[in-house]
Amino acid sequence: MTNILLILAALLLVAIFLVIFRASKLISIFRNDSDPDKVSQSNNIHAYLFLILPLVGFSLAGWYAVHHLGLIIPPHASKNADITEPLFHQATVVILLMFVITNAALFFFAFKYRYKEGYKATFFTDNVKLEIVWTIVPAVILVLLVVQGWQAWKKIMYTAPENAQQIEVMGHQFAWKVRYPGVDGKIGKYNFRYTDATNEMGLDFSDKKNDDDFMVSEIHIQKNVPVVFNIRARDVLHSFSLPHFRQKMDAVPGMPTKLWLTPTKTTAEMRQELQGRPEYQTIDEKSGKTRADGFNYEIACQEVCGRGHFAMRLVIVVDDEIDYKKWLATQKPFTEVNKEYVAKARIQQQKAKASGVAMVSK
Amino acid sequence: MAHVIEAHADTHAHAHAHDEHEHHEETFITKYIFTIDHKMIAKQFLVSGILWAFIGGLFSILFRLQLGFPNMDMSFLKPLLGGWIEIQKDGTGALNPEFYLALVTMHGTIMVFFVLTAGLSGTFSNFLIPLQIGARDMASGFMNMLSYWFFFASSVLMFSSLFFATGPAAGGWVVYPPLSALPQALAGSGDGMTYWLLAMSLFIASSLLGSINYITTVINLRTKGMSFNRLPLTIWAFFITAVIGILSFPVLFSAALLLIFDRSFGTSFYLSEIYVAGEALHNVGGSPVLFQHLFWFLGHPEVYIVLLPALGLTSEVIATQARKPIFGYTAMIGSMLGIAVLSFIVWAHHMFVTGMNPFLGTIFMFLTLIIAVPSAVKAFNYITTLWKGNIRFTPAMMFSIGLVSLFISGGVTGIILGNNALDIYLHDTYYVVAHFHLVMGSASFFGMMAGIYHWFPKMFGRMMDERLGYLHFWLTFVGVYTVFFPMHYIGMAGFPRRYYSFTGFDAFRIFADLNMFISAAAIVTFSAQLLFGFNFFYSMFRGRRATQNPWQSNTLEWTAPLEPGHGNWEGQIPYVYRWPYDYSKPNAEADGFTDYIPQNVPYSVTKNSNLPHENDLIALEQEEMIPEDKSLVELKHIKVGAH
Structure with a gap:
């Protein structure tokens, strides 16, 4: 019923517009004030x-x-x-x-x-x-x-900084997967054909460097220590964007990319700093804290990648040295957490290699 | 001198009978549908473009509703969008996120290609090239007809793709693979994308058929005396646009073709090492970045394909309504040529952060910022043309001034985006959205509007209603700025493009006020276009009758009859004796002219107002042109009181 009323109201408005338009048009013709040779009044x-x-x-x-x-x-x-x-x-x-x-x-x-009537424009063609x-x-x-x-x-x-912390990130629909190299400081090889629900990054377990690699759901980096993100994508293009660090790089299937940065403020320091800014004192509805207290460095996807493009959020925490080491000590390698799975996967990967289907890992 | 002309004209008057162009019987179909008359084809492009513009604009309103009012109950849109409005648990309707992307994608595709390429360049190149250079029609009327019908077929395909259950293409108007290649990754990459590719292939064919025609016509069919340095800037703009189109559209075709192969025939041009929907694909060795290079090799010149015609129309309107010659005619042509050349070597500035070698980024930054120089020259020249003019604010003139303002406001942010160190942060944010909507989208749209208001009397023999035109202009001008200016702010705050919602991020959970404001402004601006739509179609049938040269303009189209038939001029095509910008020439009154001297007036009759080098040309024109020029007898009617 309301819809019909709305439509009727709209029609009425249009009709009124038409009547006014037509009437004023006739008046102007009657007055002859829209003679095209005369400049509009x-x-x-x-x-x-x-x-x-x-x-x-x-x-x-x-x-x-x-x-x-x-x-x-x-x-x-x-x-x-x-x-x-x-x-x-x-x-x-x-x-x-x-x-x-x-x-x-x-x-x-x-x-x-x-x-202006009687004024003549200046004939000025060139200079x-x-x-x-x-x-x-x-x-x-x-x-x-x-x-x-x-x-x-x-x-x-x-040029990427030397002696930087290496981290691998992989974009997929619709999240980021993050892998740290572990104690050896080296990221192990992967092969997209080894990907499955558990081994989401397709680790090649024949590579010893993979044994100590660990996955995280929140990136931690250390203040003033350069970090290199080795970026790839599993399905479609994504873009690994860190607005607060003013850095960004596309994640491209089949073509690993890199970006690097050196963080200069820990998350705690940034929260402290924002206390001084009035626009960060409003209470955020989701967290219930002020925007300064609830502040987090965030990672967003900035290349359209499908339905969940707007939801590929990842938090990145900048720690000082002590906190970072503490956090590092709590991380366990993937191979240790998924012992049974890895044992099975090793055999399968060997078989696949022997069959000639799976090719060289990167 | 006038006596001489009349004498000549009289001796040749009997020859008119021979010049009558053939009268062939025209049916409704040959006149309005499968027509080869460039004027009717132009109107076909125009009407199609306007219809597409309303569709494309409506789409932007739909996604602006989502962005401005994220918690809004959209179930009232269910009659229009059906299943794309998903009913939530609490009974409210929400826009499907994939359909949101489809709306964004189709808005871009429609506006860039169907409205601003076909609707703008297609309309005015077709309409004005023969009329302004003095030709009876395009070099090939048949190819011209094909050009429209390829576009029409393309439109039909694109339009029908809107009704697929999986939706139209949704991977952004740039259709980057692998997203656009994998239906598993995005529903719109199924049939919708197939239709997108087919439609674009037809569109490219249409564009090429048109461009070849424009170039051939401009080079070969100019009337006597119409040398290149007497061409109106409109024609220069259309000519250069056509050259750019011919060189760049085929590259888009190759990009599309390879994508068709990847999608349908299992090749791996753009695909490599993909694991999607629980399955590793066989494709190895392709590069998604290759597609981006191919795409932007067209994509960047495309910016100028839509912009240059708008600038050309604006040049003509500003000179006419400021009653002044366009300032720096040669510099204007030079900058257009410069822009045309440079437009081919800046494409990778769209790709600074795609993983391309940073050294390439350096090269493309330098090339990109060079292109700002000719653009700046053009802006300065427009401003100087207004200086000491006698400006009549017709709706066309106001849209032209609006264009210059938008061109500047959108252009300056290009200086920041082209600077690759700064682009790292701003790439794919709303800053980019603001930039290109102002400098390319809105500016070209304003050029198109200026063209429609200015040449409507020539197209339909009637005037558009001025007061509706003024209202339309002010609402649109204020509207466009209120929509796009605040986008700079949310762009600087880092808001990414093509986000369905910003509430998931702490950093982007601000500026709800600005987003709401932008959406409201967009709705008002869109509604104002309905005024235009009404004015256009109403005036076509019931507008006041126009006079032959309502703007007192110099170019040749206004010497043709009010509603020219096929062939444009009855009798001989007028010859051209001077450039098109003799407005407010000093001493013109002494020659019996007011503040304009049309192009078909010989220097011989304007001895008082001629410049020194123009007097030198009198001997030549008396020897070579005037004796043959049968149209001079008609000149008397055109310039009542001239002699």
Whole structure:
């Protein structure tokens, strides 16, 4: 019943619109005030609107940004972020200036040079000097920005740090699997054909390096110690994204990728730091704590991967050395936790190898 | 001088009889459906584009409802979406997450290809190229007809894929494999994706047929005197767009073809080491990154395929309504050529964090930021064209000014995204969404609107209602900014694209206010388009009759009859004696002109207003062109009071 009423109301609105439209149209024809050769009488109104609306709109947008800056720019906690954040802020200021100056000129000219009867526009076709100036000025600004970006990119992306903690992450629909290399510091080989419900990462148990590898459901890393994530995907593309560390890398089936970072603040330190920020004092509905107290570094998937794309959350904890060692001591190798399974799997994997189906592990 | 022309015109008046183009009987089918008249084909593209735009826009409203009002009971959408609204335990309806992705995917595909490529470039290249260069039709009317019907077939396939039980393609408009190759991973990658690939293959054929025609027509069928340096910027834009299309669309076809092979014939171009749905697949050795290279080799030029025509239309509208020559005509052409060349060597900036070699990332960053320079030049030239103009705010003019603003606002964030060190964080966030919706989506859409409002009188012989046009503009202009500007903020906060819901993450459980605001703004903006839809279809039949040259414009299309038949001009096609931007020329009054001198007016009759180098051309035109120009007799009617 309500639906029918709603539809009737909508139809009525449309009918009213049509009647008003038709009537005003007839009136304007009667008055003959829309002669196409005559400049529209509302010309001045539009000129003023072009001046006022952008001014009001962008001021409101600016006001909102200033009042929510702490939310708009989230905290960061890695060495590479220490490089890129100032660059980002600097570039943002530069583009804001460009944005304001050019838009202001555009709207001001639109306003100032609105139609006036008897005025004749200036026949101004070309000016080589002007063209050169506004080719070179943006070019120079861009070069300055790019060169800095290039230096940062080289530092962040070119060579992985030595003596880093190695961790393997594998994206799949719809979660991350994480493997640590264990005491030998080396990640064992895997083969996607060995994957099953228990051996989710397809470990090749003939590789001795796998014996001490352990899996976790929450990543722990140590403050100021570089860490290299060896990233792969099991089914479709994913993207391993760490917003607070300003790092990201796609996970690609068949093509292992890497990213590295050095965390600069432990989770506890970050919680402490956020106490000083008013926007982190609101109570979070889910955890019931303030956003500062409940703060966690999070990992998200940032390449569309299907139904659960929005739910591939993983917590990453940055510990100090003592806590990290404590946590490390509690971890047990996969082969130890799943002794029976591994014994069976070893035999199966050997058989598969002998049959020639399974190929070389990576 | 006027006497001379009249004398010549008189001597040639008898020749008119020979010029009458053939009268062939036209049936409804040959006139409106399987037509080879470029003007009707343009209208076919336009109407199809508008219908698609409403579908694509509606999809965005549906997913914005989900994002802005995550706890909303969507069961009222059940009559429209059926099983895609899942009834929860508490009796409320929720959007199916896979269908959410399908909506996002189809919104992108429809808007980029069906609206802004076919609906914009297809419409205006077809409509304006012959009319503005002075040709009777396209080089091949038949190929032109095929171009539309390939597009139509493509539309039918894409539209029917919406009704599959497994839904249409859902892996994003970029359809990256393996997600798009594996129905086990995503329902939409089943029949929906097959239809997507078939539809896009037909679409590519349509685009190529069109582009070949545009290029051939521009090169070969220009009227006498229409040299390349007298072409309106619209034609330059369409011409360059067509060249880009011809060079890049085939690469998308190859990408699609290999994907079809992987999906249906067991090859491994893009697939390797996959374990999905409890099963290890046989595919080994392929690379998903290869697809991304192939896709973006089209995908990036595609940005300019949708943008350049919009910029071309805008150039024409701004010059006409500011009553000023476009500033830096040569620089405008130069920057379009520069953009065209560079557009082919920047594609991998979409792939900085795909695992591509970081050295490649460096190269592509430098190339990408070079492309900002010609873009900036264009923006400055538009602004300078307004300077000291005498601006008439027609709806077309306002959409053009809006385009320049959106082009700048969306463009500047490209400087940040193209900087690969900064892109690491911003890649695939809402910052990117804001960037390309402003600079490419909205700007091109505004160009399309400017084109429709400006050339509607030429298309249908009637005017659109101005007041509805103004209302439409202001609602859309404010709407577009209120939708996309706040997206920068949530993008800087790290919000990822294509998320069904943000409540799962502590970091993203903020800005519910902004998301709600964006959704509300999107609904208002979309509703404002209904005003346009009404105005368009109403004015087509009941709008006020237009005059022949309602905007007092210089280009050739306004010298054609009000509703030109097939062949465009009765009698001889006018010759062209000057560039298209002689607006407000000093001393034009002394020659009997007002503030515009159309392209078909010889320098011989405008001796007072000619520039020195133009006077030098008088001897040449008197010798080579004027004696043959039979259209000059008609010139008298066009320029009442000119002599």
